[in-house]
Amino acid sequence: MDLSKYRITQAKGNHLKDHETDDAAGLRKGKEADALLAANIERLRERQEVLFAHNKYGVLLILQAMDAAGKDGAIKHVMSGLNPQGVQVKSFKVPTADETDHDYLWRAQAHLPARGNIAIFNRSYYEDVVVVRLHNLLGAQNMPAELSDGDVWDDRHRQIRDYERYLVENGILVVKIFLHLSAEEQRERLLKRIHDPAKHWKFSAGDVEERQHWDKYQDIYEETIRSTATEYAPWYIVPADRKWFARLLVSEIVADTLERLPLSYPELDDKQNAVLEECRRILEEESEPS
Ligand code: AMP
Ligand code: MG
Numbered sequence: 001m002d003l004s005k006y007r008i009t010q011a012k013g014n015h016l017k018d019h020e021t022d023d024a025a026g027l028r029k030g031k032e033a034d035a036l037l038a039a040n041i042e043r044l045r046e047r048q049e050v051l052f053a054h055n056k057y058g059v060l061l062i063l064q065a066m067d068a069a070g071k072d073g074a075i076k077h078v079m080s081g082l083n084p085q086g087v088q089v090k091s092f093k094v095p096t097a098d099e100t101d102h103d104y105l106w107r108a109q110a111h112l113p114a115r116g117n118i119a120i121f122n123r124s125y126y127e128d129v130v131v132v133r134l135h136n137l138l139g140a141q142n143m144p145a146e147l148s149d150g151d152v153w154d155d156r157h158r159q160i161r162d163y164e165r166y167l168v169e170n171g172i173l174v175v176k177i178f179l180h181l182s183a184e185e186q187r188e189r190l191l192k193r194i195h196d197p198a199k200h201w202k203f204s205a206g207d208v209e210e211r212q213h214w215d216k217y218q219d220i221y222e223e224t225i226r227s228t229a230t231e232y233a234p235w236y237i238v239p240a241d242r243k244w245f246a247r248l249l250v251s252e253i254v255a256d257t258l259e260r261l262p263l264s265y266p267e268l269d270d271k272q273n274a275v276l277e278e279c280r281r282i283l284e285e286e287s288e289p290s
Helices: 031-054 071-079 125-129 152-169 183-195 197-202 205-211 214-228 243-260 270-285
Strands: 058-065 087-091 118-122 172-180 235-239
Touching (some): 071 087, 071 118, 071 172, 125 214, 183 205, 214 235
16 A cells, blocks of 8 residues: 555645545455455564564554544554554543643653554644644643743644654654544544444543534644654554544554564574573473373
């Protein structure tokens, strides 16, 4: 699959409106797409094992989207190919009192991936330049008023670029995915959550409220993506109106990311090889149990 169409590494020329929400790269739902997803899950499985054994790089996968865009489903599918030992999922909610007593990057820090591991962020510090900006929550979140003027969002975008550069320069890869949903598809999915009793638990009246700010959210997301898309920490705009395609594309992005890393199984030095040889001798010379 050609990912360049979805990958954003700079502000120039990148507008959300130019990205279709129902694009499926010419694929159709069904056997062919299922086989591609299964193949990607297998690619993921293989590469994660080497990532873990190599134990030098970590991978941070960030998922951002409007409500009901399919973040949970995408995470579930990617996870199905991964060894749970080497992957952690963290969902970022409305900050607690303890969290608003700190700077906004503080709460992410404890959940960064260790070397050899993958961390998946279901929402992230990007909420601090999206929902916080839209609802003007800086004061409520204890930011000093004199540091909350008009430049604060540009400042935060720069801080995020710097933070992600720091991570990448220390071997923690950063990949950011925006699930790009249409307002109409969101409406249908929210209605489904109301109609289907098994989905009631997923429904939140707040989602309908947030939906009233749809255009403003799109504008803020567009500006955020443009300002924080870099060569070292790209954004991917994933068309999300078709769940099956979004999941396939997310699996492709993660597999592609892992395959670009210079990973290898660690090689033993002479001393370690000698130990291995000695252990082999001891085990082979043990008498078989009678
Ligand atoms: P959900 O992902 O559906 O469980 O919802 C989590 C909610 O927490 C969403 O409405 C987010 O916008 C909100 N949230 C996450 N991070 C922040 C933040 N830093 N400030 C305010 N709200 C946040
Ligand atoms: Mg929700």
